[in-house]
Amino acid sequence: MRVARLVFLGGTLCASWGALAYRGPVDTPAVSSKFAATAPLLAIARAGDRLVAVGLRGHIVYSDDEGKSWTQARVPVSSDLVAVTFPSPKNGWATGHEGVVLHSGDGGATWVKQLDGRQAAALVARYYAGSTSSAADADFARAARQATAVVAEGNTQALLDIRFDNENSGFAVGTFNRIFHTDDGGKTWEPWMHRTDNPRELHFYSISSDSRNTYLTGERGMVWRLDAALKRFVAIPTPYTGTLFGLLADGTDLLAYGMRGSLLRSGDGGKLWEKLSPGTTAGISGGTVLSGGRIVIVTQAGEVRTSGDRGTTFDTRKSAQPMPYYGVASAGQGKLVVVGATGAKVELLP
Template sequence: MFLLLYSVTYTSFADELPVKQNKPIINIPAAEARLASKSLLLDITKVNPNKLVVVGEHGHILLSSDAVNWQQAKVPLQTTLTSVFFVNNELGWAVGHDATILNTVDGGATWQIQQYMPELEKPLFDIIFKTPTEGIAIGAYGLVFRTNDGGISWHNEFHTEFLLPEDAEYLAEIKKEDEEAYLDEASSILPHFNRLVLDKQTLYMVGEIGLMAKSDNFGVTWEPFDDIYQGSFFDISKTKQGDFLVAGLRGHVFQSKDNGITWQAIQTHTTALINDIVLSADDRIFLLANNGTLLESKDQGQSYQLRAQKDGKSLIAGVWFNGKLIAVSDVGVKLISL
């Protein structure tokens, strides 16, 4: 089966980075798999109090009303999917490898391709919408795509505000001498962008090399935070008390009580990579990490208790659902016993 892609163009605050012309592609739909809920799954979201959606390898997207029984959705690609987001009960998006963006208008039962660009050879890691039409997706090497029409078209942005001064000078020099070399360097010089969180009108992003930034115009321009750590961050969250938490490599967690002006390192007594922050309905904070590491805080993130999972499998993402912690891992969906 052949499929024509939606239009994709490149825009930039400094330069336009052209991409190869899109050609018709052969897409193979995700196969129905009886054990899909036990396969590698990379993200989970709570659409409403009665519905969960998870995404993962081989284009698997699954839906459940109880976190026990799962129904596989119809997905037009077998690409690994890394993140899923719903703006309301019916309208959602998923992103993944090959700069893939999928869309659903029926609550996740069926999905359509909005973007698939294997020629980029870059994954997208997160996606968020603030309205049914305004969305942004981020990924490896500073990859950013934006839509203002619900995904009918996606436009790539090159955010020069994340360039180090010496990198900006380097790009300017090689642009004068070799346009092709400039395009190659520009497409790989930025750090990985890992996670987006929207808090009212402010959008937050964390990523590689200690990247933390905020935007008051939905990512059109970004204001990087001061450096507090040179390792990667994989999640940022605002607690019910209004504090910010960021978490990432080697068990590093930092807390801010003044909207990111100052940060305090929090001891976790683990070196496991922390993938996700989950807030419970009863004011607990859970940190989901590799190697079966689960950390629980009952004091607004000041201290954490280790709740090691016996199977040692990585906890990649999670949600609080009907009074339970539901996580996804490299062995599928896990109902965490607390």
């Protein structure tokens, strides 16, 4: 209404729509709302004793009482946020649409923007234009062509997941083979698009790690493992051809999950895979491993399923008021906190 009143004042044209500066989501802080914890939330992580969840329109909320109550964080963007990670109780990162990367140094209460899609596009263009890598390197040439196209089209590609193993070293990954690495806590980022076995530029949906390895999952049933010596993500095919949304790793034991109830297990680091039957045809959208090794997965049909035998069999619990679930975290004492289409809520373990 305020903008509309600027158009005409006393019959005189005072301003036009074209003269008004447009502020996009990456330049507009998230709106404060008492409903932030009941709006769509897409990911959750532990920050020490605190839980932090992220969602649409830049909403970030945190809880210091295992999900009973929530406080909205101060966030400098209103972009949709889809992933969050905390390698320590104080330092965490979040990412999402418009290629944003956010950092918090106080356990998720306040956030600053470290990167957005416009900056990333320019960074990638400079990197591949000025690198001394051989032009004969097919992966490098492909990444350079993609960088040129992104800048020319004005695109800001989404980042779909982020992972830091400590307060310095981390990766942000996303659509069309988008991947960035940092060794200084996100102050600077290096493009790694030429360091992946991904000639079709498939989307990366997740990045996860254990004490030994780091993995990506993506389209067409693909998994990639980081070869630390080569500084390259090496492809690991699976017997599945759909999208894999995530992967739980514990040494050589891997559990990859995705669309239509797809669940794959490998006991040898990805050399051989077996298809499991979790008892659902709904998309498996999140998972975690509890202390003691119990596996928890959540689905887009509002199911919480747990397994104590490495995924061979599952117990299930469906809420009286289910919603599509997108993320899950342990809340201790036989409880979980799940996030989804109607925010965050506490669920009992099956």
